[in-house]
Amino acid sequence: MKKIKWIVLLGILVLLFGYKFSDGNREINISNEKSKDTSHITIEKEHVYYGNLLLVGLDNPVQDIGVQRDVIYLSGHPDYIQEYQLLDPAIMLSEMVAERFSAMVNAAKKDHVNHFMINSGFRSFEEQNQLYEEMGPAYALPAGFSEHNLGLALDIGSTLNKMEDAEEGKWLEKNSWKYGFILRYPKDKTAITGIQYEPWHFRYVGLPHSAIMFKKNYTLEQYLDYVKKKKSFSLRYEGKKYYISYYDFKGKPSIKAAVSRNYEISGDNKSGIIVTGVE
Numbered sequence: 001m002k003k004i005k006w007i008v009l010l011g012i013l014v015l016l017f018g019y020k021f022s023d024g025n026r027e028i029n030i031s032n033e034k035s036k037d038t039s040h041i042t043i044e045k046e047h048v049y050y051g052n053l054l055l056v057g058l059d060n061p062v063q064d065i066g067v068q069r070d071v072i073y074l075s076g077h078p079d080y081i082q083e084y085q086l087l088d089p090a091i092m093l094s095e096m097v098a099e100r101f102s103a104m105v106n107a108a109k110k111d112h113v114n115h116f117m118i119n120s121g122f123r124s125f126e127e128q129n130q131l132y133e134e135m136g137p138a139y140a141l142p143a144g145f146s147e148h149n150l151g152l153a154l155d156i157g158s159t160l161n162k163m164e165d166a167e168e169g170k171w172l173e174k175n176s177w178k179y180g181f182i183l184r185y186p187k188d189k190t191a192i193t194g195i196q197y198e199p200w201h202f203r204y205v206g207l208p209h210s211a212i213m214f215k216k217n218y219t220l221e222q223y224l225d226y227v228k229k230k231k232s233f234s235l236r237y238e239g240k241k242y243y244i245s246y247y248d249f250k251g252k253p254s255i256k257a258a259v260s261r262n263y264e265i266s267g268d269n270k271s272g273i274i275v276t277g278v279e
């Protein structure tokens with residue numbers, strides 16, 4: 001009888017820890033399976049410069065078409081800003097990103113991490129130029145060369161501590177990928193990003209891309225290289241099947257791409273597009 005009790009207790013412990021373990025280490029299994037339910041569409045070259053996966057840098061400036069069209073003043077939407085503070089009422093962000101950010105902040109609150117603040121969001125080219133002129137090249141990038149010009153990046157702070165030491169920063173570094181965000185300029189990747197460690201700067205790229213990047217410890221640069229090299233792959237994440245393909249325009253004005261019934265397209269801001277199908 002005593003033995004059975006111990007076995008039951010052991011079973012409960014394994015279940016508890018097993019569950020905890022799998023929650024923190026959600027498996028990403030990449031395969032080469034192709035979707036059976038596709039049709040072909042024509043995609044124009046301008047799509048290279050628009051979408052959630054754009055790489056922005058000195059060689060790849062933000063084009064006008066790359067600016068998110070749903071940028072809003074966060075202070076004009078009290079429902080979004082209930083759980084965090086704004087440094088300035090003039091802070092703007094893509095509304096889609098603001099929704100994802102709120103979902104993330106609400107999840108952090110359940111872990112008792114709830115002193116978030118947005119210090120910067122979308123910056124128009126004019127604002128970026130002004131910042132560059134005021135702060136200089138050591139602090140700011142010229143207009144068009146900052147991810148803030150997309151509307152998909154934001155600088156997040158803590159009202160309690162420096163982001164590097166704050167619980168808010170630690171929580172985001174560990175969990176933001178679950179909500180489609182990545183820490184864009186990590187400490188150990190400065191040679192790849194070309195940007196100093198910025199524990200506050202997060203970028204929205206969307207799922208399942210943020211999950212793959214986190215699991216493989218890839219920056220956006222490394223991930224886009226990976227997708228380009230793989231050309232096509234699939235994965236299962238949270239009960240959904242994703243098909244990811246890369247197409248290079250190779251100078252052509254348009255290309256034909258195979259798409260699933262539900263899909264999203266993003267350019268890489270260089271020469272191609274990433275098609276993400278979901279089933």
Ligand SMILES: [Zn+2]
Binds near residue numbers: 153201202
């Ligand atoms: Zn930033």
